Structures are given as C-alpha cells and as structure tokens.
Amino acid sequence: MYPNDGFRELGRHECLRLLATAPIGRIVYTRQALPAVVPVAFGLDADGAVLLRTSMSSEPARAVDGAVVAFEADAADADTHSGWSVVVTGRAGLVTDPAEVARLDRVAPRSWAPSPDEVFVRIEPELVTGRELVGGRTMYGLHLPI
Numbered sequence: 001m002y003p004n005d006g007f008r009e010l011g012r013h014e015c016l017r018l019l020a021t022a023p024i025g026r027i028v029y030t031r032q033a034l035p036a037v038v039p040v041a042f043g044l045d046a047d048g049a050v051l052l053r054t055s056m057s058s059e060p061a062r063a064v065d066g067a068v069v070a071f072e073a074d075a076a077d078a079d080t081h082s083g084w085s086v087v088v089t090g091r092a093g094l095v096t097d098p099a100e101v102a103r104l105d106r107v108a109p110r111s112w113a114p115s116p117d118e119v120f121v122r123i124e125p126e127l128v129t130g131r132e133l134v135g136g137r138t139m140y141g142l143h144l145p146i
Contacts, residue, residue, distance in 0.1 A: 010130035015086040016048045018075070018130065025073035027052065027123075029064045029092075036063070042071070043109040050088055050123040051108045055115035064092040064121060071123050076133075086130035088123060095120040 010018070019025075025042050028035055038060050043051045050071045054061050069092045076083030095101055104120045111118060 006133055007131045008134055010084065010086070010132055012048075012128045015088075015128045015130035016044065016125070018084050019050075019073055019086045019088070020044050022073035022075060025050070025071055027060055027064065027092075028070040028072065029060060029067060031059070031063060036060075041109055041112050042073075043107075045104075045107075045122070048125045048128070050125065051104060052121040052123075053104075053108055053111045053118055054121060055111075055113075056117040056119045057115075061094065061119055061121060065094045067092055069123060082133055084130060084132040086128070088125045088128050090124040090126035092121055092123045095122050 023041065024039055026037050026039050028037050030036065036059075040052050040054070040060070045051055052060070056062075068090065071088045072085065074083060074085035095104060101120060108120060
C-alpha cells in the first residue's frame, strides 16, 4: 500500500471495536474447493470471537466446523467517500458444551431466520486485519471511487 493512498491500517483493538458496530457480515468458507460467501447476522464474544447463530442443517454450519474461515464486515458512506473494512480469519467450530450454549443463548444476537435446530458457530480471531478509507481519495481535486 502506498503512504498517501487514502487508506489507514487499523490495529486489532480498533478492528474489533468497529466490527462490534456492524449488524451484518459475511462468512467466507470453502464449497467444492471454491470460496463461498454468505451474509449473516453476528455478534462478538468478550474475547473477540465472532459468533453466528444458524440452523444446524444450513450449509455454512455443516461446512465450517473445524475449518479455517474468513469473516468480513464493513461500513461505507458514499457521500463522504469514507468507510472501513475488517477481516477476521480463524478456525470455526460448532459450540457443543451445554453450559456455553446456554450462556450464548442469553448474550448472542438472535438469528434473522429462526430455526428449531439452531446452533452457535464460533470463529476464533487468529488474524484480525482492517483498513479505513478516510475522506475519500482525491486527485486533481476530483473524488475517485473506492
């Protein structure tokens, strides 16, 4: 990245702070040896782990258990040409401990598509990266698209 390209690298703490403000993110996993991307409602646990609540019969729940996945969320303002993007990469797993499931049932966000066979997916934040576009990119007085 070039020093004056309008982007600022974000530290882990700032990434997690911004991530906590986003209502929707995208989980990226492998389907038939290709990347699959699914939008999901999510929350963050106290340790920064990404939490998803989904149907046990959903493809993401079946595909991600034990796999390394990426999770991305962002925000953008088209008027000010500013925004941010955060990516969490880590191992995903289904939460099976009954005490942990009970705790998450109280604190984790509700699914937008409730199901009787809901499970929690936890993504451990092994690598957390992000960047912010501040005030857009200008050249010769013109705003350039992101």
